[in-house]
Amino acid sequence: MQRLKEIFTDRQMYRAVLGMLAFVTVWYLLTAVFNLPRFRQIPNPLAVLKEWVSFEPVSGRSLFTGEYYLDIAYSVGRTLIAFSLATVLGVSLGLIMGWNRMFFDFTFPIVEILRPMPPLSWIPLAVLILPGVEIAVIYVTFIAAFFATILNTLLGVFSIDRNYFLAAKCLGSKPKDIFLNVVVPGSLPFIFTGLQIAMGVSWMSLVAGEIISGQRGLGYAIYEGYSLFQYDQVIIYMFTLGILGYISSAGIRAVGRRLMSWEARRRGA
Amino acid sequence: MTTAAQQIQGAISIRNVTKIYDPEGVHVVAMQDCSFEIAAGEFVAIVGPSGCGKTTLLNAIAGFDTITSGEIHLDGELISSTRKQIKPDVDRMVVFQNGALFPWKTVMENIIYGPVVQGRVKKSAAAGAAREMLSQVGLNGIEDKYPEELSSGVQRRVEILRALINQPKVVMLDEPFRGLDAVAKTVMHEFLMEVFCAAPRTMFFITHDLDEAIFLGNKVVIMTTRPARLKKIVHVNLPWPREHHMLGSEAYLELKREVLEAVHEEAKKAFEAGEREMA
Numbered sequence: 001m002q003r004l005k006e007i008f009t010d011r012q013m014y015r016a017v018l019g020m021l022a023f024v025t026v027w028y029l030l031t032a033v034f035n036l037p038r039f040r041q042i043p044n045p046l047a048v049l050k051e052w053v054s055f056e057p058v059s060g061r062s063l064f065t066g067e068y069y070l071d072i073a074y075s076v077g078r079t080l081i082a083f084s085l086a087t088v089l090g091v092s093l094g095l096i097m098g099w100n101r102m103f104f105d106f107t108f109p110i111v112e113i114l115r116p117m118p119p120l121s122w123i124p125l126a127v128l129i130l131p132g133v134e135i136a137v138i139y140v141t142f143i144a145a146f147f148a149t150i151l152n153t154l155l156g157v158f159s160i161d162r163n164y165f166l167a168a169k170c171l172g173s174k175p176k177d178i179f180l181n182v183v184v185p186g187s188l189p190f191i192f193t194g195l196q197i198a199m200g201v202s203w204m205s206l207v208a209g210e211i212i213s214g215q216r217g218l219g220y221a222i223y224e225g226y227s228l229f230q231y232d233q234v235i236i237y238m239f240t241l242g243i244l245g246y247i248s249s250a251g252i253r254a255v256g257r258r259l260m261s262w263e264a265r266r267r268g269a
Numbered sequence: 270m271t272t273a274a275q276q277i278q279g280a281i282s283i284r285n286v287t288k289i290y291d292p293e294g295v296h297v298v299a300m301q302d303c304s305f306e307i308a309a310g311e312f313v314a315i316v317g318p319s320g321c322g323k324t325t326l327l328n329a330i331a332g333f334d335t336i337t338s339g340e341i342h343l344d345g346e347l348i349s350s351t352r353k354q355i356k357p358d359v360d361r362m363v364v365f366q367n368g369a370l371f372p373w374k375t376v377m378e379n380i381i382y383g384p385v386v387q388g389r390v391k392k393s394a395a396a397g398a399a400r401e402m403l404s405q406v407g408l409n410g411i412e413d414k415y416p417e418e419l420s421s422g423v424q425r426r427v428e429i430l431r432a433l434i435n436q437p438k439v440v441m442l443d444e445p446f447r448g449l450d451a452v453a454k455t456v457m458h459e460f461l462m463e464v465f466c467a468a469p470r471t472m473f474f475i476t477h478d479l480d481e482a483i484f485l486g487n488k489v490v491i492m493t494t495r496p497a498r499l500k501k502i503v504h505v506n507l508p509w510p511r512e513h514h515m516l517g518s519e520a521y522l523e524l525k526r527e528v529l530e531a532v533h534e535e536a537k538k539a540f541e542a543g544e545r546e547m548a
Contacts, residue, residue: 166333167369169357171383171435181382185373262373262415 043232048239051232059225059233072240074217075206078134079248082141083202090149090198091191097150098157099183115147119205123212133213140209145198152194156187189263192256199248203241218244277310278344279360279438279471281330286339287496288325299325301496302339309344309438312465312472314482316532317492317500318539323475324366325497327441330473332357343438359387362432364442370416370428376403377412379427383435395434402430405467406460422453426460433464441473446481455513458484466510479532483524484511491531494539501531 024045030036032044043051054062061068097104097111119140126136164186168178210219218237225233257263284304290297299322307313315323328334329341330348332355341349348355357363370379380402381395390398403409408426416424425445432440446457458481465472465485476482482489483505491500505524507515515521 161367161369163365163367163369164371166331166357166363167365167371168382170331170359170361170363171431172359172387174386177386181371181374181386185371188373260373262417 041229041231043235048232048235052236057232059228059230059236061221061233061236071216071218071221071237072244075210075219075241076244078138078141078210078217079202079206082138082206083145083199083248086142086145086149086198086202087195090146090194091153094150094153094191094194095157095179095183095187098154098187099179104154111147111150115151119144119201120208120212123209127213133215137206137209137214137217141202141206144201144205148198148201149191149194152190152197153187156190156194157183159190160186188256188260192252192260195252195256196249199252200245203245203248207241277469277471279307280309280344281307281439281471281473282340282342283307283326284340284342286326286329286341287337288322288329288334289337292337298496300336301498303492303498304339305490305499305502307471307473310469310471311487312469312485313474314486314489315473315475315492316477316479316482316489316528317497318494318532318535319477322495322497323492324443327363327443327473327475330439331361331363331441333363359383359435360438362435362437362440364425364428364432364440364445366443366445366447368416368421368424368428370424370431372416375413375415376419376427379416380431380434383431387435398434399430402434406430406463420453422449422456425449425457429461429464433468437470439471439473441475443475444477445474447477454478454481458511458513461485462510479525479528480516483507483521483528484513484516489524489528491528491535494535494542500535503528503531 027045030039031042032046051057051059052062053064055064057065061071093107097107122140122143123136126139127133130136130139160182164182165178168182173181206217207219207222210217211223214220218241222234222237225231225237283306286300286303287298288300290299303326315326317323325334329336330343332348335354336349336351338351340347343355343361347353370376371382374382377396377399380399381392384390384395384398385392400409400412403412406426408423411419411423411427416427419427429440429442429445446454449457461472462485472485474482474485479489483503486505488505489503491503492498493500503524507518507520507524
C-alpha cells in the first residue's frame with residue numbers, strides 16, 4: 001500500500017515536472033528562437049532566471065537584494081491585514097446571518113448589491129473616505145475577500161442538515177450550544193472554501209490597488225517595471241505573486257485540514 | 270418486578286389527532302382523526318404506506334411540529350394540541366432516518382454530548398458511562414473514531430446509544446435500519462432487543478419492514494394510506510427476548526399473514542390514489 005502510494009506520487013511528480021518543462025520550452029521558443037514580433041520585447045526564461053538570481057540585478061531587485069524582500073513584505077503585510085479582517089468580520093457576519101432569520105432579512109439584500117461591485121470600483125471612495133492611501137489599498141484588498149467569506153459562511157450554515165439541529169435540541173441543547181456544536185463546525189467546510197476564494201481575490205485586488213494608488217509592493221513594482229522597460233522585473237514579480245498565492249492557499253488548506261480532521265478522514269487522507 | 274414496572278414511564282395517548290399541512294393553500298391532510306394508546310415501556314412498531322404520515326406523528330410527539338387538532342398526552346400530561354406544542358427535550362429522543370450523529374464529533378463526543386450539554390454530569394463520568402455502554406454491546410475501541418469511519422450499521426447503534434444514555438421516557442426511531450442489508454439488519458435487531466430488554470422503555474419504531482415490525486414489537490400499529498388513521502393494531506404475543514428462529518414459527522407466520530393483509534389493502538388504495546393523481 002505504502003509502495004503503491006510512493007509510485008503514484010512519484011509519477012505525479014514526474015508529470016508535474018514535464019508539464020513545467022513544456023511550459024518553459026514554449027516560452028523560450030516564443031521569445032528566444034522564433035523571435036515573433038509581438039514577443040520581441042519579452043525576456044526569455046533564461047534571462048529572467050539570471051536576473052532573479054543575480055547579485056547585481058539591472059532592475060535593482062533580485063533574490064539577493066533587500067529591495068525585493070521589502071516589496072514582498074509590503075504586499076504580504078497588506079494582504080495579511082486585509083485577509084484577517086475579512087476572515088474575522090466575514091465569518092462572524094456570515095454565521096449570524098445564517099443563524100438569525102431577522103438579521104438575514106435585514107442584511108442580505110445589502111450584501112447582494114455590494115458583493116458584485118468590482119473591488120477596484122471602490123478605489124475613489126476608499127481614497128476619499130479613508131485616511132491615507134495605505135489604508136485605502138488595504139480596504140480594496142479586503143472588500144472582495146470579505147464578501148466572498150460572508151457568502152460562503154452563510155451557505156455553510158444553510159448547508160447543515162436540519163436533523164442535526166433537531167437532534168441537538170432533543171439532546172437538551174440551549175441555543176448557545178447549538179451555535180457552538182452545530183452551526184460553527186457544520187459550516188466549516190464551506191467557510192474554508194470561502195477563505196480559499198477570499199485569498200485569491202485578495203491578491204488580485206491587492207495588485208490592482210497597488211498599481212493604481214500604491215506605494216511599494218509587488219503590484220507597484222510590476223507597474224514600475226513596465227514604465228521603466230524593466231520587463232525582467234515584471235515577470236519576476238509575476239512569478240513571485242504566483243508563488244505567494246500558492247503558499248497562502250496551501251496554508252489555508254493546512255489549517256482547514258487540522259480543524260476538520262473528520263472531513264480529511266472521510267476522504268481517506 | 271412490580272416496583273421496576275412502576276418506574277417505567279412513557280405512556281403515550283394519541284387522541285383524534287389531525288394534521289393538515291398548509292391549511293390555507295395546498296391543504297394536505299397528512300393525518301385525520303388518528304387515535305391509539307401506547308403503554309409505558311411498550312415496543313410499538315408503526316407501519317403503513319410510504320408518505321402516509323407516520324413521521325407526522327413522530328414530529329408531533331418529539332415537539333418538532335404542531336398538530337391541527339386533537340391531543341397527545343405523555344404520562345397523563347398534555348404535550349400537544351391545537352394550542353400547545355411541547356419543545357423537544359431529553360425525555361423524548363429521536364433516532365433519525367438518515368442518521369444524525371454529528372460528523373464533526375467522535376463517537377465518544379457524540380454519545381456524551383447530551384449528558385454534558387444538559388450539565389447533568391461531569392465529562393469524565395459521562396465518558397465512563399459511555400465506555401461501559403459501548404463495551405456492553407461489544408463496540409469497544411471505536412471511541413475516538415469519527416462516524417464516517419464506521420459502517421452504517423455501527424453508526425446506527427452508536428446513535429441509539431447516544432439517545433439511550435439520556436434515559437429518555439420514549440425513544441422514537443424513524444426507519445432507522447432503512448438501507449441496511451439483511452445481515453446487518455439482523456445484527457441491529459438483536460442489538461435493539463438487547464438494549465430494550467436490559468432497560469425497557471417506550472419505543473416508537475417506524476418501519477416499512479413487516480418482519481422487523483413483528484419481530485421487535487409488542488404490537489404493530491398499521492396506519493391507513495394518507496390521510497393516516499389507525500387501520501389495525503396487531504398484538505404480538507411472541508415471548509421475549511425474541512430470537513430469530515421464531516421467524517419460522519407457526520404463530521409468527523399467522524401474525525405476518527394478518528399484518529400483511531391489512532397493509533396490502535392500504536398499499537392497494539395508495540396505489541390507486543396514485544393512479545388517479547397521475548390520470
